[in-house]
Amino acid sequence: MTIFLFTSCTSKQIVSSSSATILIKTPNMKFYDKGFIYKYEHYTQVQIFSAGTVVLDMKIYDDRICSSTFRCQDFKTFNKENLHSSYKENFIKELFEKNDKEILYRDKAHGILIKILKD
Template identity: 75%
Template sequence: MKFYDKGFIYKYSDYTQVQIFSAGTVVLDMKIYENRVCKSTFKCQDLKTFNRENLNKSYNEMFLKNLFDKNEKEVVHRDKENNILIKIRRD
């Protein structure tokens, strides 16, 4: 998955929602729960399966949720070994 556009991160009591837009169209709408990830383009997956298929099987199950739950202005995760770069910049 590669996205370089603007988006929103919404934090709710039981999940975090990530929406990314390109030219005003939603290109990613993902809800991250404690035990699963749900995207509008596929059924929900447990976190381990999501990591294996989209990141790397070595990633901790809570990696994605913890990454988006950080309240820092800029979050950068660089994994050169697996060729993964995730940048989150908050306005």
């Protein structure tokens, strides 16, 4: 007797999504345009578009951050290369997972401005 096990491919279910105007200005990153923030069960995805083309596609997990413009990195490496090494490891994760309609983070000492205006 043969037993067949069927497993279905579970699609990634979006927990929440919002469109937003997103500004990320650091010494190494410069993005300012419309985008989307998708919250999934195990990660948050941030997409920024310019003229209908994705210019930033970033997936933020509990232990790492991945993007089409750079390889997957742990938060410490991401902070060192894109923000500042003094930042709390999960700073960027907490910032994009906030439920506030307007988020503004300014660090003049390190030349960092992040602004998120959710529609």
